[in-house]
Amino acid sequence: MATSASTSANVPERRGIPAASFVEDVQVFLSQIGLDVNSALAFLQERLQQYRVVEMKLLAQQRDLQAKIPDIEKCLDVVATLQAKKGTGEALISDFEVSEGIYSRARIEDTDSVCLWLGANVMLEYSREEATALLQKNLENAKASLEVLVADLQFLRDQVTITQVTIARVYNWDVHQRRLQQAATTSSES
Amino acid sequence: MQQAGASVSEVEVTWEDQQNINKFGRLNNRLHELEDEIKIAKETNESLEDASNELILTDEDIVRFQIGEVFAHVPKDEVENRIEQTKEVTEKNLEKLTEEKESIVSQMAELKKILYSKFKDSINLEED
Numbered sequence: 001m002a003t004s005a006s007t008s009a010n011v012p013e014r015r016g017i018p019a020a021s022f023v024e025d026v027q028v029f030l031s032q033i034g035l036d037v038n039s040a041l042a043f044l045q046e047r048l049q050q051y052r053v054v055e056m057k058l059l060a061q062q063r064d065l066q067a068k069i070p071d072i073e074k075c076l077d078v079v080a081t082l083q084a085k086k087g088t089g090e091a092l093i094s095d096f097e098v099s100e101g102i103y104s105r106a107r108i109e110d111t112d113s114v115c116l117w118l119g120a121n122v123m124l125e126y127s128r129e130e131a132t133a134l135l136q137k138n139l140e141n142a143k144a145s146l147e148v149l150v151a152d153l154q155f156l157r158d159q160v161t162i163t164q165v166t167i168a169r170v171y172n173w174d175v176h177q178r179r180l181q182q183a184a185t186t187s188s189e190s
Numbered sequence: 191m192q193q194a195g196a197s198v199s200e201v202e203v204t205w206e207d208q209q210n211i212n213k214f215g216r217l218n219n220r221l222h223e224l225e226d227e228i229k230i231a232k233e234t235n236e237s238l239e240d241a242s243n244e245l246i247l248t249d250e251d252i253v254r255f256q257i258g259e260v261f262a263h264v265p266k267d268e269v270e271n272r273i274e275q276t277k278e279v280t281e282k283n284l285e286k287l288t289e290e291k292e293s294i295v296s297q298m299a300e301l302k303k304i305l306y307s308k309f310k311d312s313i314n315l316e317e318d
Contacts, residue, residue: 081257094261158212162212164207165203
């Protein structure tokens with residue numbers, strides 16, 4: 001955790017997500033971007049909105065991947081079961097769903113090949129070993145993508161937090177400045 | 191969701207403070223995810239318990255065991271073994287998740303102490 005916190009400091013952007021620059025001093029920051037307080041707040045709010053949009057997208061992708069992984073594991077299970085049955089020479093009888101609430105019995109003879117649904121209305125026949133290898137590879141890819149996605153989300157959430165804190169600080173600095181000014185004008189009037 | 195809202199009036203926010211706040215936010219997110227995962231793991235465990243109980247009660251030799259999307263006809267003994275194996279895996283997983291949750295809770299308590307001591311009222315780290 002500590003190492004990832006320090007890397008987010010050095011990375012200017014990550015996979016298209018711009019990093020929120022940390023503000024050391026509010027006054028310096030405002031003069032650097034050359035905006036007055038209200039424009040700066042508007043700019044930061046807009047940045048926050050953009051981050052939220054990207055966050056929604058990443059969360060949706062994460063949900064998809066998290067649903068895909070158990071599916072692939074189930075397929076691997078079935079292929080492994082067929083593999084185990086091969087030795088015994090007896091057929092595997094199974095009940096499968098034809099439609100909601102309606103099941104039919106199937107007799108699966110000892111066979112060396114399985115068909116895999118690849119998506120886009122395509123189904124290919126593979127030998128058991130090839131099928132296991134393919135499913136295994138898909139599973140690993142899915143898990144790796146999920147890891148990258150989770151890291152992206154963490155980075156994004158950090159930027160959101162930094163931006164929120166910056167907004168609060170700019171606002172407070174402004175309130176502070178106004179108070180100082182008011183104190184200065186009242187003391188000069190009195 | 192818990193917001194680490196920082197309304198700093200006089201106290202300056204250093205980069206280290208920002209990193210602590212970020213870390214707290216990350217831990218909090220992970221905590222919520224873990225709580226969901228633990229709930230699911232507990233439910234799976236219960237289902238497996240129910241299944242093995244049903245198995246003891248049934249007098250059939252061939253049980254329809256769900257593998258993937260289909261129900262395969264499997265002899266009762268093999269089903270018992272499979273359920274035992276799956277139960278072990280789920281229990282280990284549940285242990286791991288609970289450990290991670292405890293570690294996160296203690297890390298968050300540490301961070302709360304650090305951040306509250308510096309910012310006192312200017313920061314809110316509670317669940318809203």
